[in-house]
Amino acid sequence: MTSPLRIALIGAGVMGRQHLQHLRQLPEAQLCAIADPGPQAGDFAAQCGVAHFAEYRRMLAEVRPEAVIVANPNALHVATALDCLAAGVPVLLEKPVGVHLDEVRELVAASRASGVPILVGHHRRHNPLIARARELIEAGALGRLTTVTALWQLRKPDSYYDIPWRREAGAGMLLTNLIHDLDLLRHLCGEVRQVQAFTSNGVRGFANEDSAAILLQFAGGALGSLTGSDAVAAPWSWELDSGENPDYPRQAEQPCYLLAGTAGALSIPQLKRWHYAEAGAGWHEPLLQVQEPCAAGEALRRQLQHFVEVARGQAAPLVSAEDAGRTLALVEAIRQAAESGRACAPQII
Ligand SMILES: NC(=O)c1ccc[n+]([C@@H]2O[C@H](COP(=O)([O-])OP(=O)(O)OC[C@H]3O[C@@H](n4cnc5c(N)ncnc54)[C@H](O)[C@@H]3O)[C@@H](O)[C@H]2O)c1
Structure with a gap:
């Protein structure tokens, strides 16, 4: 029997501890050190x-883990992951990838050159x-697929922003939260050709935005909108609607994504x-509703199981650094x- 994969945790804050609950x-797999x-x-x-190590490079040298989970602040992600790759250690890197x-x-480039894999923590895909x-x-x-309506509207408690890095450049709602929705929209609806957007910090008054309205043109021709705010008492968000994380009291009836195409909607x-019973039917005919069977699963647990396979070379990452980079390019375009008031296209990674 294969012995459990020795995984170290770099960054034992809120998210790092969630990973450990599943680990x-x-x-x-088994935990072997915390930095x-x-x-x-x-x-x-x-x-x-x-x-315990205060410094992760010392941990990498002394413990020599077989894999690491990196859940430190956003601005440290790339530098930390590069050090792990240099040590030959596969990484589950929290989002954003950078x-x-x-x-x-x-x-x-470093992951390609070293052959050491990175799985980025866009866990909802799991x-x-x-x-x-x-x-x-x-x-x-x-x-x-013709129109896409996505909503991320909820209220974070004010205490969320007591942690200074969450108020500073390199954090912000777009990069911290809407990036998940944008990643899922790419995963479900394909690449985005261009975007238009407004953002506002009018409610919280921090340097980063607290609200956004985004228009998306997908390469496949569909048009979409994503409206988001972390300062509204509203029930429409993956967190509240999906039941994925029991820490968020569920609004099971409320959707967060509405996808509509020429033959049906979801x-x-x-x-x-x-859908309609017959092709070509329209608004005077009854629209039929089907409940597709599928329960929400433990996405974080499934992500970790996948990471063990990735670290052992048994699977390619479902979300590679390059793929997550395209999601980041979309955030940058937004x-x-x-800022410019113009339509912008995501850069190529
Ligand atoms: N996938 C998700 O749904 C999800 C949810 C929340 C947060 N995140 C991501 O997880 C990361 C951490 O977020 P959080 O909310 O847990 O933040 P947090 O502030 O609670 O935790 C960050 C931890 O990193 C530690 N740290 C700081 N510098 C470090 C260093 N040089 N080496 C090692 N550790 C260091 C801090 O002491 C802290 O314990 C962020 O990148 C965030 O975007 C992802």
Whole structure:
């Protein structure tokens, strides 16, 4: 029998600890060390029964983990992942893959040159209901995808912003949250040709945006909109609607993505599908509704299981650094469109 993969955690904050909850239940992997310079990290590592390092490079040299999960602040992602690649250690890198496209290009090149894989933590793609939605779209259940309506509207408690890096450049709602929705839209609807956007920081008043309205033109011809705000008392977001994370009280009836095509429509996460009984029918005929079977799964747990396979060379990453780089390029295009007032195309990675 193969022994459990020895995984170290770099960055034991909110997200790092969530990964550990799933890691503990995974027979094919085990935690071997924690690297985090924060004041609570030593005690936390002791509770987990593993060695603690304030400096991750020392951890890489002394513990020689077989894989690492990197969940430190966004601006450190690329530099940390590059050090892990240099040590020959496969990385599960939290999103965003980086904060600038140039650094992501360097990371993509380093991963290619070293042959050491990176899986980026766009974990929603691992949710079975997203896999099912993609299957339906690819099988033509919606006909020609024509319009896409995406919503990310909720309220973060004010205390969320007590952690300074979350208020600073390199964080922000677009890069921290809407990036997940944009990644799923790319995954489900294909690449985006160009965007137009408005952003506002009018509610919270921080340097970063608290609200955004984005128009998307997909390469396949579909047109879409994504409206987002983390400062509204509203129920429309993947977090509240999908039931993926029990920390968010669920609004099970509310959709966050509505996809419509010439032959049908789909609401996500409900996976309700609408269509007419006969091709060519229109608004005077009854629109039929089908409930597609599929339960929400533990996306983070499935992502970790996949990461073990990636680290062992048994699978290619579902979300590579290059793929995640395209999602980051889309975020950058949106930021540029909001600043310039013009339509912008995502850069090529
Ligand atoms: N996939 C998701 O849904 C999701 C959700 C939340 C956060 N995230 C991502 O996870 C990352 C962490 O976010 P968070 O909310 O857990 O933040 P956090 O502030 O709670 O945790 C960050 C941790 O990194 C540590 N750290 C700082 N510098 C470090 C260094 N040089 N080496 C090692 N550790 C260091 C901090 O001490 C802290 O413990 C971010 O990139 C964020 O975008 C992803």
